[in-house]
Amino acid sequence: MKTLERPRTPAAGRSGGGEAGRPATRRPLWTARRRDQLAGYLFIAPQLIGSVLFVLIPLGLVVWYSFHEWNVLAGTFHSVGGDNYQKLLDDPKLPGVLKSTAYFSVGLVVLNLSLALALAVLLNQKLRGSVVFRTLFFSPVVVSLVAWTIVWGFLLQKNGGINAGLDLFGIEGPNWLRSEGTSMAAVIVVQVFKNVGLNMVLFLAALQGVPRELYEAATMDGAGRWLQFWKITMPMISPTVLLTSIITVVGSLQVFAQIAVLTQGGPNSSTTVLVYYLYQQAFKFHHFGYGATLSVLLFVIVLVLTVIQWQMRKKWVFHES
Incomplete structure (x- = not known):
């Protein structure tokens, strides 16, 4: 006589949650988090690619060239x-x-x-015509650097506009760009007038963000x-101030067009700055390896000064600590 076997049932809890036979759910591959991450990567991709192609790779090549000598005219590279x-x-x-x-x-x-x-503090006051003066001081920033420098080159000649104005007061002006005592000062003044408007606007924006209540409280205290x-x-x-100082220091170490147009490094190399000397070695004397070495030196100087300012x-x- 055959005995009936009781059908076996799967153990409770074996499939998780007590539900037998239900397949485990798979997490979808294309989640909202991954879509957000992809969007972030796409937004930074142009800047990242540009930094790699035009900053990191050229910098690495310059360091590599500094250990070689490359003469384009002779076609040698060793x-x-x-x-x-x-x-x-x-x-x-x-x-x-x-x-x-x-x-x-x-x-x-x-x-x-x-x-x-000084200009930002002055133009931050409620004075008549302040908008006109803001535009006037900022306008050189948008002018072509070469055109600005050429015009100043004519003004600073021996018989140029600057000396003509001094002659009206009986003052005989020097040859500003051909005298060792005045050539560098003249180039500095030209560059200051060219870019002072940019820093002025940055300072002006910062001044307008200072709460007026602080000045009122200080005035009540007798300050x-x-x-x-x-x-x-x-x-x-x-x-x-930190931002403008870093920008200005880095820009001052990279000056080239003003020197090339106004003085060509003279007189007697008194205005030959590092970038112009680099240009002479690489593109005038065709010492590209030594020019690359000077580029590495310039990079180290800029990096050290920037790190020092950032740490200070x-x-x-x-609000920094």
């Missing part, structure tokens, strides 16, 4: 090891070039930032304008 860096240390002209570069950078940064801040400027204005606009921000920039 490795020289560290000879270009030894030549850099032994170059008798390099100390004078670095001195001229420091002279130009310090003069430009001090005059540009000081004048821009004068000068004390208010140093205790309220400067701390509140210090982030903008913790001591004087408001």
